[in-house]
Amino acid sequence: MLQSERKATEKLEETSKVYDVAIVGAGFSAIALAMNLLRVLQPPVSVAIVGDNPGFGRGTAYRTDLRVHRLNVAAARMSVYADEPDDFLSWLGSRYGSVSPDGYAARTDYGLYVRDRLAAALRDRDRAFRIDFIKAKATSCDLQIPPSFGFKLDNGDTFRAANVVLALGVGSADIPAAAGQIDDQAEHRIVRNPWRLSWRSRVRAVDTVLMLGSGLTMIDQVLALFARGHEGKVHVLSRRGLVSHSHATRKLPPVTPALGDSREISSLLASLRAQANATQDWRALMDGLRPQTQTLWQELNSEQRSRFLRHALPWWNIHRHRLAPTVHRQFDALRKAGAVSVHAGRLSAVRSSSAGLGVQYRERGSGSERSLSVDWVVNCTGMERSGVAQSPLLKSMIDLGLVVPDDLGLGIAVDEMSRVVGADGLANEGLLAVGQLTAGRFWEITAVPDIRVQARDIAVALARRL
Numbered sequence: 420m421l422q423s424e425r426k427a428t429e430k431l432e433e434t435s436k437v438y439d440v441a442i443v444g445a446g447f448s449a450i451a452l453a454m455n456l457l458r459v460l461q462p463p464v465s466v467a468i469v470g471d472n473p474g475f476g477r478g479t480a481y482r483t484d485l486r487v488h489r490l491n492v493a494a495a496r497m498s499v500y501a502d503e504p505d506d507f508l509s510w511l512g513s514r515y516g517s518v519s520p521d522g523y524a525a526r527t528d529y530g531l532y533v534r535d536r537l538a539a540a541l542r543d544r545d546r547a548f549r550i551d552f553i554k555a556k557a558t559s560c561d562l563q564i565p566p567s568f569g570f571k572l573d574n575g576d577t578f579r580a581a582n583v584v585l586a587l588g589v590g591s592a593d594i595p596a597a598a599g600q601i602d603d604q605a606e607h608r609i610v611r612n613p614w615r616l617s618w619r620s621r622v623r624a625v626d627t628v629l630m631l632g633s634g635l636t637m638i639d640q641v642l643a644l645f646a647r648g649h650e651g652k653v654h655v656l657s658r659r660g661l662v663s664h665s666h667a668t669r670k671l672p673p674v675t676p677a678l679g680d681s682r683e684i685s686s687l688l689a690s691l692r693a694q695a696n697a698t699q700d701w702r703a704l705m706d707g708l709r710p711q712t713q714t715l716w717q718e719l720n721s722e723q724r725s726r727f728l729r730h731a732l733p734w735w736n737i738h739r740h741r742l743a744p745t746v747h748r749q750f751d752a753l754r755k756a757g758a759v760s761v762h763a764g765r766l767s768a769v770r771s772s773s774a775g776l777g778v779q780y781r782e783r784g785s786g787s788e789r790s791l792s793v794d795w796v797v798n799c800t801g802m803e804r805s806g807v808a809q810s811p812l813l814k815s816m817i818d819l820g821l822v823v824p825d826d827l828g829l830g831i832a833v834d835e836m837s838r839v840v841g842a843d844g845l846a847n848e849g850l851l852a853v854g855q856l857t858a859g860r861f862w863e864i865t866a867v868p869d870i871r872v873q874a875r876d877i878a879v880a881l882a883r884r885l
């Protein structure tokens with residue numbers, strides 16, 4: 420280590436606060452972990468939760484205040500605690516009286532639920548624990564001695580922690596266009612991050628808007644636009660132009676599929692399709708598959724996983740990530756009324772013109788170049804195309820060899836216990852990850868029913884170390 424670097428490190432060690440556990444990220448995954456830690460850690464313990472988003476626990480999904488934004492998982496499956504499945508239902512019941520376990524609550528209510536439960540957990544244990552909520556972005560990490568992790572924050576502060584859990588969520592994705600194909604002058608009409616809620620207030624009611632991506636992020640943004648009285652046309656462009664199906668209005672019990680021995684993607688899919696056709700409602704089969712998905716994914720080799728992503732991902736997404744029936748009906752009505760048109764094709768270019776933006780795309784099937792004149796382009800491809808490239812923190816950890824991207828570029832490499840695997844191929848006992856960052860290992864780890872189990876298991880593992 421150079422003398423200047425050593426001095427900088429010594430200075431950091433002198434001035435930094437030191438924690439037993441730091442959770443970096445402050446969305447649902449981080450708060451679910453903190454709540455599980457409060458249950459299993461023995462005091463005295465110090466915990467830091469570092470988040471750059473206002474509203475700890477709300478994260479990207481639950482900080483909306485629009486009631487058109489509904490959960491896409493039934494209330495009965497949304498408890499924050501894996502071992503108390505009815506907890507969200509009882510919270511809803513205490514607020515609204517009788518509620519249906521199969522209903523799809525407003526996401527804003529879910530954010531309030533998480534906040535309430537966190538507050539209650541802190542009230543119960545606050546004297547025994549030190550929990551600091553640090554409102555900042557962690558921008559870089561370095562290794563400290565004795566083995567601990569040092570973090571720099573975007574407000575200039577630093578801290579250290581002996582154990583770290585990365586809970587950074589999905590991040591955002593770049594617009595899917597080749598370099599040089601987006602005019603600089605077009606930038607002021609391109610919304611690269613639709614989760615910055617302020618963008619909608621800049622859109623005039625008559626404007627024509629193009630949403631890139633046709634997943635759940637797009638549905639959210641379209642409904643939010645029309646909820647504020649939008650009258651202009653909305654175009655949606657994605658490679659295949661597929662939109663998620665609806666959940667069943669009358670839920671059937673899950674049907675567990677037979678998976679057989681072959682792990683070849685084409686035969687697996689063919690078998691699932693045949694079983695779905697023989698089932699009263701294919702959704703019951705998808706629901707029956709869900710508890711087996713993590714195991715099935717881990718039985719696939721790297722080539723099989725990447726074949727799945729190449730060939731089956733869009734179909735998986737629309738069957739697996741379904742919409743609340745009311746949400747599906749609203750979107751369908753907008754399509755039928757001609758207010759929203761969905762196109763299948765590949766974006767070629769975004770050009771600036773005196774009239775606004777000219778968007779060119781290559782139509783799927785015909786291969787013809789098509790164009791659309793729009794006022795705004797909104798990038799809704801985030802959830803579908805997340806990765807580690809956008810995070811300066813992860814980049815610094817990759818530079819140190821603490822973190823490596825997983826084989827498929829979905830997140831970072833972790834072992835079966837969610838411990839982060841470094842460049843040396845070894846799992847780090849003191850560095851873990853929760854949520855979507857671990858999708859390369861677990862795949863089915865984007866929603867509450869899966870994250871809450873992972874959060875509980877990580878909390879138990881950390882409690883054993885402390």
Ligand SMILES: Cc1cc2nc3c(=O)[nH]c(=O)nc-3n(C[C@H](O)[C@H](O)[C@H](O)COP(=O)(O)OP(=O)(O)OC[C@H]3O[C@@H](n4cnc5c(N)ncnc54)[C@H](O)[C@@H]3O)c2cc1C
Pocket residue numbers: 443444445446447448449469470471472477478479480481489490491492555556557558586587588589590635636639802810812853854855865866867868
């Ligand atoms: C629109 C939408 C709707 C959804 N609906 C449902 C649903 O109905 N049911 C369901 O089960 N799941 C749903 N999900 C899935 C959802 O992703 C999970 O339920 C859960 O909210 C994921 O939380 P997270 O904490 O892992 O990620 P996020 O919510 O993305 O939180 C991560 C947080 O970490 C912060 N962060 C990132 N990097 C840093 C850094 N370097 N320093 C500090 N902070 C950082 C981010 O700003 C962010 O606030 C939905 C997702 C979205 C996007």
